[in-house]
Amino acid sequence: MTSERLARVQRRFAEFGQEYAALQLYGAVARAVAGDAEAAALLLVARPGQARPVLWFAALHDLVLRHPEVPAARWYASVVGREHLPTGDPWPEVRATVMEHRGELTDLMATRSTQTNEVNRSVYLAAGLAIVGSDGAHHDDGHTPIALVELGASAGLLLGVDRYDIELVSAAGTTRLGRPGSAVRCRGEDRGRPALPGLTLPRVEGRAGVDLHPVRLDDVDGVRWLMACLWPDVPGRVERFVAARDLMLLDPPHIVAGDMVDAMPSAVSSARAGSRADVHVVVFSSWALTYVAPERRADLEAALEQLSREVAELSWLTAEPEGCAPGVRLPAPRRLGAGGTVMGLRRWRSGRECPPVALGTCHPHGEWLDLDLA
Numbered sequence: 001m002t003s004e005r006l007a008r009v010q011r012r013f014a015e016f017g018q019e020y021a022a023l024q025l026y027g028a029v030a031r032a033v034a035g036d037a038e039a040a041a042l043l044l045v046a047r048p049g050q051a052r053p054v055l056w057f058a059a060l061h062d063l064v065l066r067h068p069e070v071p072a073a074r075w076y077a078s079v080v081g082r083e084h085l086p087t088g089d090p091w092p093e094v095r096a097t098v099m100e101h102r103g104e105l106t107d108l109m110a111t112r113s114t115q116t117n118e119v120n121r122s123v124y125l126a127a128g129l130a131i132v133g134s135d136g137a138h139h140d141d142g143h144t145p146i147a148l149v150e151l152g153a154s155a156g157l158l159l160g161v162d163r164y165d166i167e168l169v170s171a172a173g174t175t176r177l178g179r180p181g182s183a184v185r186c187r188g189e190d191r192g193r194p195a196l197p198g199l200t201l202p203r204v205e206g207r208a209g210v211d212l213h214p215v216r217l218d219d220v221d222g223v224r225w226l227m228a229c230l231w232p233d234v235p236g237r238v239e240r241f242v243a244a245r246d247l248m249l250l251d252p253p254h255i256v257a258g259d260m261v262d263a264m265p266s267a268v269s270s271a272r273a274g275s276r277a278d279v280h281v282v283v284f285s286s287w288a289l290t291y292v293a294p295e296r297r298a299d300l301e302a303a304l305e306q307l308s309r310e311v312a313e314l315s316w317l318t319a320e321p322e323g324c325a326p327g328v329r330l331p332a333p334r335r336l337g338a339g340g341t342v343m344g345l346r347r348w349r350s351g352r353e354c355p356p357v358a359l360g361t362c363h364p365h366g367e368w369l370d371l372d373l374a
C-alpha cells in the first residue's frame, strides 16, 4: 500500500518535472525527487488529497524563507534575488537541506495544505466574469452588478479582481479589464481563435469567500506560507502577490472559515448584504474543487441548485483540472496535460438551469487562455 502511494507520489514529481521543465529550480528538483524515493517519501505524511509536489515544494520554500542560511537557499530568487541566482544543478544542495531538516519539513507537510493564492489567475477570472456578466438583465453599465463568492478563497486575493490592472493580449490587440494603473498588474495571452470580443467587467457590488483555513492578510506566518506556495522560479509572482496583499489589506473581503459546501450559503449572504435585491450572484472556484472529494462536489452542486430557488440570477464559474467541476465536459479533442485547467460555467435563471458550458482551457496561473464562445 505504502509502496503504491510512494510510486504515485514519484510519478507526480516526474509529471511535474516534465510539465514545468523550463523552471530551473523546480523543474530540476522535481525530476530528481521522481528518482529519489527517500526524498519523495516525506510527502507520504500529507493529509488526504494533499500529497502533491506543490506541498513538498511549499514546505521547503517556507523553511528557506525562515532560514536563508541553509545551503538550498542560494537557489531561491525569493531569497537571493533573481540576478544572483547560480547556474548548474541545484539538487545536491537542495537534497542536503531536505535531509538535514526532514523533521521540520514533514511537520509542515503533515499539518499544512496547498493554499496558493495566485493573483495572476485574475486573468481567467476577469475573462470569465465578463462573459458571465454579458448575459441576463442589463443595468447602467451594460451588465447586472454581481455579488462575487469564491469557494476555496485562501486569503481572498482573487476577490480583488476588479481592483487590479488586467491585460488580455491577443494578435488583435490588448483588452484591459479591472482598474488601469493599479499597482497589481496581471497579464495573460488570449490564444482563442477567434480572440475574445471586447470585454468589460461587471461591477462587483459585494464580495466574500469561504476557506477551510482562511489566511488573514495581516498574519505574518500565514502570509509567509502563502508566499512559500508560490514558485520562486517564475518572475513576478512573488512581487505581484505582495502588491495584491498590500492593496487588499486596505479593504479585505470577508472570508468565512469552513467547508465550501456547508459555508457557501453564509458567504453568499455576506456578499449579497448591502447589494440590490436582484444582484447577479456569481460563485467561483479556482483550483479548489480539485481538493474536494467527488461526493462532496456533488453535494455542492445540490446546494447551488437549492440556492437557485432563492436567487434569480445565479452563475457558477469554475477553473479547475479536468473532471473536477460537476457537469462540465470538454469536447473530446481538447484533452489536457497535467496542470491543465478547464473553465466551466453553469447558470440558473429564475430557478431553471441553462445548459452547462465548457468555456475552454487556460494556464493554471492565467498565463494564457483559449476559450471558445461559439
Ligand SMILES: C[S@@+](CC[C@H](N)C(=O)[O-])C[C@H]1O[C@@H](n2cnc3c(N)ncnc32)[C@H](O)[C@@H]1O
Binding pocket: 113, 114, 115, 116, 117, 118, 119, 121, 151, 152, 153, 154, 155, 158, 210, 211, 212, 213, 258, 259, 260, 261, 285, 286, 287, 288, 291, 292
Ligand atoms: C490551491 S488553493 C487556491 C486558492 C485560490 N482559489 C486561488 O486560485 O488562488 C486551494 C484553497 O482551497 C481551500 N480548500 C480546500 N478544500 C476546501 C473545502 N472543502 N472547503 C473550503 N476550502 C477548501 C484550501 O484551504 C486552499 O486555500
